[in-house]
Amino acid sequence: MVTLTIDGTEITVAEGTNLVEAAATVGIEVPTYCYHPGLSVVGQCRICFVEVEGLPRLVTACSTPVQPEMVVYTASDRVREARAAVMEFLLENHPLDCPVCDQAGECGLQDYSVEHGLDSTHMVDRRRTYPGFERRMIGPHVVQNQNRCIHCTRCIRFTTEIAETSDLTMKSRGNHSYIDTFDGRPLDNPWSACVADVCPVGALTVSEFRFRARVWHLEETKSVCPGCSIGCNVFLGHLDGKVHRFVPRENAEVNGWWMCDYGRFLAEGLNYRTLDVPLERFGDSDRRFPWDAALSEVARWLREAPQPLVIASANLSNEALFVVRRNLVEEAHMSVVVPVYEGDARRIKNGRGVWIDSVDAHPNSTGARQLGLATADAANLESYLRDGSGPVVVLDAHAHPWLMSDSAAEITADRQVAVLARYRTPLVDSASLVLPLASWAETEGTYTSSTGRVQLARRALPPRGQARTAWEVVYRLALELGIEQERSISARILFAEMAAEVAAFSGMTWGRLEGDPGMPVHVEVRGVG
Amino acid sequence: MPRLKPPFPAVVGVFGCPTVVNNVETLACVPHIIEHGGAWFAGIGTERSKGPKLFCVSGHVERPGVYEAPMGVTFREIIDELCGGVRGGKRLKAFIPGGSSAPVLPADKVDTPADFESVAQAGSMLGSGGVIVMDETVDMVWALENLLVFYAHESCGQCTPCREGSDWAVDILRRIRRGQGQQGDIETLRRIGRFASQGMTICPLGDAFCGPISSFLDHFGHEFEEAISKAPSMPPKTLPILPVRSDRELFGV
Numbered sequence: 001m002v003t004l005t006i007d008g009t010e011i012t013v014a015e016g017t018n019l020v021e022a023a024a025t026v027g028i029e030v031p032t033y034c035y036h037p038g039l040s041v042v043g044q045c046r047i048c049f050v051e052v053e054g055l056p057r058l059v060t061a062c063s064t065p066v067q068p069e070m071v072v073y074t075a076s077d078r079v080r081e082a083r084a085a086v087m088e089f090l091l092e093n094h095p096l097d098c099p100v101c102d103q104a105g106e107c108g109l110q111d112y113s114v115e116h117g118l119d120s121t122h123m124v125d126r127r128r129t130y131p132g133f134e135r136r137m138i139g140p141h142v143v144q145n146q147n148r149c150i151h152c153t154r155c156i157r158f159t160t161e162i163a164e165t166s167d168l169t170m171k172s173r174g175n176h177s178y179i180d181t182f183d184g185r186p187l188d189n190p191w192s193a194c195v196a197d198v199c200p201v202g203a204l205t206v207s208e209f210r211f212r213a214r215v216w217h218l219e220e221t222k223s224v225c226p227g228c229s230i231g232c233n234v235f236l237g238h239l240d241g242k243v244h245r246f247v248p249r250e251n252a253e254v255n256g257w258w259m260c261d262y263g264r265f266l267a268e269g270l271n272y273r274t275l276d277v278p279l280e281r282f283g284d285s286d287r288r289f290p291w292d293a294a295l296s297e298v299a300r301w302l303r304e305a306p307q308p309l310v311i312a313s314a315n316l317s318n319e320a321l322f323v324v325r326r327n328l329v330e331e332a333h334m335s336v337v338v339p340v341y342e343g344d345a346r347r348i349k350n351g352r353g354v355w356i357d358s359v360d361a362h363p364n365s366t367g368a369r370q371l372g373l374a375t376a377d378a379a380n381l382e383s384y385l386r387d388g389s390g391p392v393v394v395l396d397a398h399a400h401p402w403l404m405s406d407s408a409a410e411i412t413a414d415r416q417v418a419v420l421a422r423y424r425t426p427l428v429d430s431a432s433l434v435l436p437l438a439s440w441a442e443t444e445g446t447y448t449s450s451t452g453r454v455q456l457a458r459r460a461l462p463p464r465g466q467a468r469t470a471w472e473v474v475y476r477l478a479l480e481l482g483i484e485q486e487r488s489i490s491a492r493i494l495f496a497e498m499a500a501e502v503a504a505f506s507g508m509t510w511g512r513l514e515g516d517p518g519m520p521v522h523v524e525v526r527g528v529g
Numbered sequence: 530m531p532r533l534k535p536p537f538p539a540v541v542g543v544f545g546c547p548t549v550v551n552n553v554e555t556l557a558c559v560p561h562i563i564e565h566g567g568a569w570f571a572g573i574g575t576e577r578s579k580g581p582k583l584f585c586v587s588g589h590v591e592r593p594g595v596y597e598a599p600m601g602v603t604f605r606e607i608i609d610e611l612c613g614g615v616r617g618g619k620r621l622k623a624f625i626p627g628g629s630s631a632p633v634l635p636a637d638k639v640d641t642p643a644d645f646e647s648v649a650q651a652g653s654m655l656g657s658g659g660v661i662v663m664d665e666t667v668d669m670v671w672a673l674e675n676l677l678v679f680y681a682h683e684s685c686g687q688c689t690p691c692r693e694g695s696d697w698a699v700d701i702l703r704r705i706r707r708g709q710g711q712q713g714d715i716e717t718l719r720r721i722g723r724f725a726s727q728g729m730t731i732c733p734l735g736d737a738f739c740g741p742i743s744s745f746l747d748h749f750g751h752e753f754e755e756a757i758s759k760a761p762s763m764p765p766k767t768l769p770i771l772p773v774r775s776d777r778e779l780f781g782v
Contacts, residue, residue: 057728085724175696177686
């Protein structure tokens with residue numbers, strides 16, 4: 001540990017910490033452009049100058065490690081003057097097209113020119129431009145506007161150090177150097193949109209989100225990516241009831257500062273919903289049906305039929321699966337199966353530079369296994385359905401590709417089927433009862449990642465129409481069945497009950513999940529499943 | 530590309546190994562010192578700057594070329610005796626004593642001895658010993674522009690002050706030479722000179738182009754002012770009022 005003084009405050013930080021991070025521990029923000037905690041340090045934007053007592057020249061905070069007894073000033077006159085000059089240099093050739101720039105609102109130049117820049121410029125000459133580079137798709141997801149670039153090389157370092165694909169490179173030199181893809185090939189690595197996240201200005205933007213919303217209007221909810229079992233932490237950006245984007249949220253243990261393109265572009269899909277009221281089969285078509293009647297109808301089936309089958313989902317939260325386990329498995333002794341499947345291989349580098357791999361396409365199959373629910377692949381699922389004849393309750397019609405196929409509808413054609421769904425699938429079209437299911441953005445809950453980390457995804461939006469979350473539906477069903485009692489209930493209460501009952505979650509509290517970057521499940525049960 | 534230091538090349542250099550970087554001139558002295566001994570070598574030159582020095586003289590002299598002379602020889606001796614004087618018998622206007630990145634010195638400093646201390650005292654540096662001689666016909670705005678075009682081209686583009694500053698300075702000087710100089714230009718050039726040097730950049734290229742900017746303005750600022758004053762005054766920045774064509778009376782109060 002090293003003790004030093006920053007702006008009159010004495011602090012003690014670990015050896016090797018740089019001055020940017022050290023200042024941040026006492027809430028002093030040193031401006032940075034080229035510095036990124038997840039990337040190597042190059043010290044070339046020169047905005048992070050600080051004054052160190054005893055040194056004749058200003059030093060860049062990002063490249064200076066703490067030394068014992070160091071006395072640092074981050075806002076002395078010399079520092080402010082130098083920063084203002086660097087800001088002027090950076091803005092000298094910047095097009096200043098903020099009104100039509102999609103980065104506006106989360107732009108490093110805007111933020112720091114207010115705080116550190118001059119209120120005018122000495123620039124009267126023509127600005128440097130890169131004709132033909134103003135709106136260029138450099139990959140499937142990323143749009144480049146080289147005119148706005150400040151040459152911080154964060155994007156290049158991202159593709160070299162994190163993606164390890166080296167797609168981007170700096171071409172030419174001096175004031176006319178520009179970012180281009182290496183060898184003219186497109187920037188199409190699986191994490192390509194992260195270059196737009198690391199870009200501090202509007203030079204690289206994500207084509208899918210471009211001009212959808214001004215970022216200062218967006219509400220950002222802390223959530224987790226539903227794409228696979230890795231469980232990357234995200235901010236879910238939404239506006240007026242519509243999900244607009246995912247951006248990675250820092251979590252050194254899981255996804256570092258990154259996320260893959262597949263997960264990122266699931267965000268738009270969360271808005272897709274064609275079902276928002278319960279429906280009852282009516283001849284060849286269907287008709288609206290009240291929730292309460294629908295639930296008592298399902299409860300009646302379950303009471304009367306000998307062998308009901310409940311198909312849960314590894315996309316549901318731990319709380320929903322816990323309600324299923326407690327009420328349907330332990331109390332009602334129903335057979336419950338969780339369909340799982342292996343999707344495409346996904347990987348992400350965590351904050352320590354270690355790859356995390358996953359082929360598990362579900363955000364919570366680990367949680368399902370730890371709760372002791374039986375998992376099944378497509379073949380198993382098919383034989384379960386073929387062997388039985390009782391009613392079927394599907395808690396998530398979109399849990400498995402096979403469930404969305406025609407064969408799932410054919411096998412269950414002559415049975416009583418209740419399906420929770422967001423949009424129509426063959427199974428929904430043939431089901432006796434269709435119940436609207438809340439989407440990921442409309443559900444609050446915890447999910448256990450493949451690395452055994454329980455993470456909290458907050459609810460961003462109220463469920464649209466009459467949609468309900470899965471845990472609520474199962475709880476109300478249990479009420480109808482007489483298993484549960486009417487009581488105050490929420491995901492948070494269920495989590496507390498789960499923590500008391502299930503070993504994997506013991507000792508965890510909702511409150512700590514809100515603050516911590518997720519909590520690891522207990523070591524002795526981590527191997528289960 | 531220059532990289533962040535430390536670690537310095539002497540610790541981590543080529544192929545990740547400790548590396549010594551030396552001039553050929555330095556290495557060329559080694560065999561002579563071995564052959565004749567240190568005392569012989571120290572006998573040449575001045576008390577603090579010992580040994581001979583190669584002067585690569587270019588510009589407006591009769592016989593440009595590389596000359597070896599003991600340290601402490603004056604620039605007048607180099608120009609008049611070794612190189613045969615200023616070309617065409619013209620008057621000397623200025624000279625750059627140590628390569629294009631060294632601050633320029635006016636003609637009245639020509640009696641400065643060419644050793645490290647005296648040149649530093651005169652406000653420049655001996656550097657590589659590349660002497661550039663300029664006679665009275667030289668337009669100093671053009672000369673500075675010519676130097677800076679080189680530095681703007683050489684800037685690698687990493688550090689903001691050097692990348693942006695070198696090109697900006699070229700733009701300003703070109704504009705002044707086109708006869709479109711503006712009142713704030715000298716101030717802006719000085720500002721670039723101040724904030725792209727003195728450790729504001731990773732490598733010394735920032736200092737290299739700022740030295741000429743500041744010294745040209747210090748010694749020959751009047752030429753820049755003259756060039757700017759010749760410029761036609763800029764049109765006013767307020768918007769012109771368009772003539773309104775209308776049959777009706779406007780704003781009839």
